[in-house]
Amino acid sequence: MTLLEHIREPRDLKALPEERMDELAEEIREFLVQAVARTGGHLGPNLGVVELTIALHRVFDSPTDRILWDTGHQSYVHKLLTGRQDFSKLRAKGGLSGYPSRAESPHDIIENSHASTALAWADGLAKANQVRGRDDHVVAVIGDGALTGGMAWEALNNIAAAKDRPLIIVVNDNGRSDAPTVGGLASHLNTFRTTEGYEKFLAWGKDVLQRTPVVGRSLYESLHGAKKGFKDTFAPQGMFEDLGLKYIGPIDGHDIEAVESALRRAAGFHGPVLVHCLTERGRGHQPALEDDAEHFHTVGVMDPLTCAPVTPVAAPSWTSVFGDEMVRIGAEREDVVALTAAMLQPLGLDRFARAYPDRVWDVGIAEQHAAVSAAGLATGGLHPVFAVHATFLNRAFDQVLMDVALHRCGVTFVLDRAGITGTDGASHHGMWDLSMLGVVPGLRIAAPRDADQLRAELREALDVADAPTVIRYPKETVGDPVPAVARIGGVDVLHRTPQPDVLLVAVGVMAPVCLRVAELLAARGVDATVVDPRWVKPVDPALAPLAAQHALVAVVEDNCRTGGVGSAIDQALRDADVDVPLRSFGIPEQFLGHARRGELLADLGLTPAEIAGRISAVLSRRNAASARKEDIS
Structure with a gap:
């Protein structure tokens, strides 16, 4: 049984001997490469935070201590150490999410997958702890890329304002977001990376001066009192300290002992602390360390040894x-x-x-x-x-x-x-x-x-x-060309019959779906015109007279129905005094989970068979109502 298999919760990790942590880290990396190769997912970011995550869970008591991940795609190791080791359906329907998920575990505090938000969350949680008299820790792990977001700096400004409110910020500095980190902050952090001799310099100075007779100790104390100047000279972390944040670092983010030591020091400080960890994205897997490492931010199903795609994509995206x-x-x-x-x-x-x-x-x-x-x-x-x-x-x-x-x-x-x-x-x-x-x-x-x-x-x-x-446009390969048979105004007509019953308005990539709907309706004796508006805002004026020639308008879109194209066309028809009934097929007002696009479309009823069936039912009810009126008259 491997070390990883013994871990079902963070307390199991703390029970392992310290000298076996590097062995555990290697097991985790091997697990990640093999598991993500089978399913696809965020490989590079997670390989880079193995030791950092181990140290976090050895020092803090999750979920009592809140550990927040910004962004959440670097949370795979966190999942492994909190009892979620079945990665067989990672990011697939019914499997683990690729991000933190409250539905999965109480250890997942926020489900943020948009960068630069965790520090604001941490600020709020720390304030709540202060008001309620709680002494548990709030720890926000944020990448250097996410620190380029304005929200992060708005949060830092507020966090630093309360010098007596404990909060720990861990900067995972690997020099990359989805691509190499850019901007003035990136240049500043890169300077840290070039000053690895700074801590060694201070240690040497302390040792030499304190052993110097008579003036050594007093000279050291004078220099120590001027440490801000030294820091600005050798490693300009003064930027964070000027904000009011206690700074610890830079730390080798792959040295578990060093990271644990830094985190324990931070945990003992009664105010906001920033722990700066230098990590290597893709560590332990050579292909992810190559110059084009951004390709390993997210990978598809691949051979774990060669990293070649298992199913090469032939069609262009x-x-x-x-x-x-x-x-x-x-x-x-x-x-x-x-x-x-x-x-x-x-x-x-x-x-x-x-x-x-x-x-x-x-x-x-x-x-x-x-x-x-x-x-x-x-x-x-x-x-x-x-x-x-x-x-x-x-x-x-x-x-x-x-x-x-x-x-x-x-x-x-x-x-x-x-x-x-x-x-x-x-x-x-x-x-x-x-x-x-x-x-x-x-x-x-x-x-x-x-x-x-x-x-x-x-x-x-x-x-x-x-x-x-x-x-x-969507995240998928481009399908076959869908030719138009005519253009009315700016609207492309994709299919029409002499006396159609239904006008199908296809939004973008839903055009092939609508053409298939027309085929299924024809088999039921219902004729349809299929159009692509091309420009869905503003609504093309040509749609109103076209709609007036049909008994029903159906709009099919892969957007939320509330306020979507269907709503806009419905309003445009009413404004043009066209009272043809309209049905909108789209995404309901709800958050959708993770699954393949086709699976989610099927769950939402956005398939040709489902849409054709619902349109047929509407027409049947209308025909039945018309027949009853004729009988009464």
């Missing part, structure tokens, strides 16, 4: 189609520039960056800043493209509304992973963007159905200079 088109556009238009929030490669902008390095900016995990900076770029005569995961644009809604839209700035937001994303769970589904952005005056939203439409609609967006535009 939406991300790659966007990335390639951006390079082509860049060659044609010098005014097109790009921004990303710490996700250059995952969002396909790495190719644009290689071709036009002076026209792309990675602002770190700072979506709000990116949106406003884009407004400035547009006002300065450029056309910025801000590529971001749909779920992360939620954080910048005010900036989109008040800075970009209010000022009529020609900024294009490209939302990757829109709709149901699958395995990353509730916080990563891009299911709110159409509802959220639907209220922004002047903003236009396109939802391409295939690669050709993505290329075309991206170019159309870049031709808009006096208003913000949005392009959204």
Whole structure:
């Protein structure tokens, strides 16, 4: 039986001899590589926090002591040490979440999967402890990448204001977020990495001076009193101390004994303390340490030895189609520039960056800043493209509304992973963007159905200079082209019959689903027209007269039904005095768990068979009601 198999809760870890901790760390790394290779998941971040997590659970008493993870994708080791060692269905339906989950364990305090939030949580929990007279610890583990987020610094400002309120901040400094950490803070932390001789210098000085006759001790005490100056000279951690935070570090984050010692010192201090740990992302697995280590932030199913994908993807992804088109556009238009929030490669902008390095900016995990900076770029005569995961644009809604839209700035937001994303769970589904952005005056939203439409609609967006535009697409491979048989106004007609009963409005990638619905309805004697609005905001005026020719309108979208495209079209039809009944098929107002996209769509009834059945039922009820009226008359 391995050491890891003996651990069912943190107290089992504390019972193990200290000299066996390195052996346990190696077992955990081997487990992670083998388990994540079978299921896919966040490999690199977790390999980097093995010793740090062991030390945290040896020093603190979770869940009485609250350990908060920012971001949660580095919590796999934490799960292993708190009784969750069945990784066979990691991130799959019915299996472990890839992030902390309250439903799984009382050791998971917050389910945050959006970066830079844990310090604000910690501030609130520490205040609650103070009000209630509790003396348990609050420990927030935050990566150096997450520290580039403005929310983290707002929290630090508040945390440091209360010098008598215990709170421990552990900075996991590996020099990377989803990509190499950028910005002034990153440069500051990198300086720490170059001053490893600082602690050795102080230790040597103390030893030599205290052994110097007569003046040695007094000289040492004078120098010790001036330690702030020495620290600023040799390791500028004064930045944190100037905020009012006690600073401990930098510590080798892979030296369990050193980390434990630092954490115990921090736990004994009656105020806010920052423990700075230097770690190596992907440690113990050579492929994850290569120059392209960001590829190991999240991996798919792979061979654990060669790291080659087990099932290579043949079809292009939406991300790659966007990335390639951006390079082509860049060659044609010098005014097109790009921004990303710490996700250059995952969002396909790495190719644009290689071709036009002076026209792309990675602002770190700072979506709000990116949106406003884009407004400035547009006002300065450029056309910025801000590529971001749909779920992360939620954080910048005010900036989109008040800075970009209010000022009529020609900024294009490209939302990757829109709709149901699958395995990353509730916080990563891009299911709110159409509802959220639907209220922004002047903003236009396109939802391409295939690669050709993505290329075309991206170019159309870049031709808009006096208003913000949005392009959204999902996390999956691009399907086959879906040709149009006609265009009415700006609406593409994908299928029609001479006397149709139903108008099916397909939003983006739901077009193939709607075409299949039309086939199933035809088998039941119901004819349907299938259209793709292409630009779903504003609602194309051509939809109203088209809807008036049908007995029922059905809108199918992979967005929340509340405030979604269905709601917008329904309102537009009423405003045009078109009283055709409308049914909206989309995502209910709830948080969705982790599972494959297809599984979640099936659970939500967003399958051709389910949609066709519900439409048939509506028409049957309407026909039955009409027949009763005729009988009465």
